[in-house]
Amino acid sequence: MTAADRASRPVHVWWARLADAHPGLVGLLDPVEIGRYETTVDHDNRRRFLAGCAVSRVVLGELLGLPPADVPLRRVCPRCGGPHGKVTLDVPAGGAHPDVRFSVSHSGDVIGLAVCHGADVGLDVEDGTGTDVEKVAPRVLTDRELAALHARPPAERTAAFLRYWTRKESALKAVGVGLRVPLRRLEVSDPELPPAVLSWPEQMESRHEVRMADTVVGATHPASVSVTGTAEVTLVRHDTSAMLRTWR
Numbered sequence: 001m002t003a004a005d006r007a008s009r010p011v012h013v014w015w016a017r018l019a020d021a022h023p024g025l026v027g028l029l030d031p032v033e034i035g036r037y038e039t040t041v042d043h044d045n046r047r048r049f050l051a052g053c054a055v056s057r058v059v060l061g062e063l064l065g066l067p068p069a070d071v072p073l074r075r076v077c078p079r080c081g082g083p084h085g086k087v088t089l090d091v092p093a094g095g096a097h098p099d100v101r102f103s104v105s106h107s108g109d110v111i112g113l114a115v116c117h118g119a120d121v122g123l124d125v126e127d128g129t130g131t132d133v134e135k136v137a138p139r140v141l142t143d144r145e146l147a148a149l150h151a152r153p154p155a156e157r158t159a160a161f162l163r164y165w166t167r168k169e170s171a172l173k174a175v176g177v178g179l180r181v182p183l184r185r186l187e188v189s190d191p192e193l194p195p196a197v198l199s200w201p202e203q204m205e206s207r208h209e210v211r212m213a214d215t216v217v218g219a220t221h222p223a224s225v226s227v228t229g230t231a232e233v234t235l236v237r238h239d240t241s242a243m244l245r246t247w248r
């Protein structure tokens, strides 16, 4: 392990609210994003997508020294070519731009962007309102996690379940596979223990190494951040609401 690996890795997480999305932000989007925005039928999903694009463009533009609308975000699914999947920055590797990696997540009232340098990052935030834990948990948790969940008092189960979930999804987003692999094959530590992946699904390469940190947004939305490598993760929180609401 190198000294750099032992060091703490700061991850900046920029939070916005659903109410921050407004039509004035559409001018920041590129044609691919406008296409997705216009074809997203659900009103709140459309606004969450808009806010995620806007936060990404403003924050990354600041880091790259580019106007937000000029940030070269690439939204091309490696499997089908569609305008979805892990978003990347279309800048030449090894060029003058800093090695910025990022991850977006939206759920309920909250939209987040996690940014770090030199390692892949995955962010997941979940709105637990209305989650039918007894129904969903068997599809998300390993047998051991499920037994640990059921050993808890019922009143604690939703919060515990959501914590397993955000840890798992952030890890799968950091390594870029998303939910193509079943969550119930990925084992993470129990909610009250330091966040960690305990074992990866057998169909994935086992060489993945990630570190994690947990947080909660507005007391209602648990979130986790995973970063590839072995450096401990330190979260630095930012609020983008004022900036988005006044953007014209």
Ligand SMILES: CC(C)(COP(=O)(O)OP(=O)(O)OC[C@H]1O[C@@H](n2cnc3c(N)ncnc32)[C@H](O)[C@@H]1OP(=O)(O)O)[C@@H](O)C(=O)NCCC(=O)NCCS
Binding pocket: 049, 052, 053, 077, 079, 080, 082, 084, 085, 086, 087, 103, 104, 105, 106, 107, 123, 124, 125, 169, 172, 173, 174, 175, 176, 177, 178, 179, 180
């Ligand atoms: C990644 C994924 C887990 C996110 O699910 P979610 O909980 O609904 O959504 P979140 O808000 O937390 O995250 C969405 C963001 O994750 C990112 N993302 C999408 N796919 C990703 C992937 N494979 N790896 C990492 N990040 C991904 C995008 O930035 C996306 O934001 P956008 O919708 O604004 O473009 C889910 O979209 C997924 O598993 N996708 C893979 C499924 C797949 O490969 N389908 C094949 C289509 S051909």
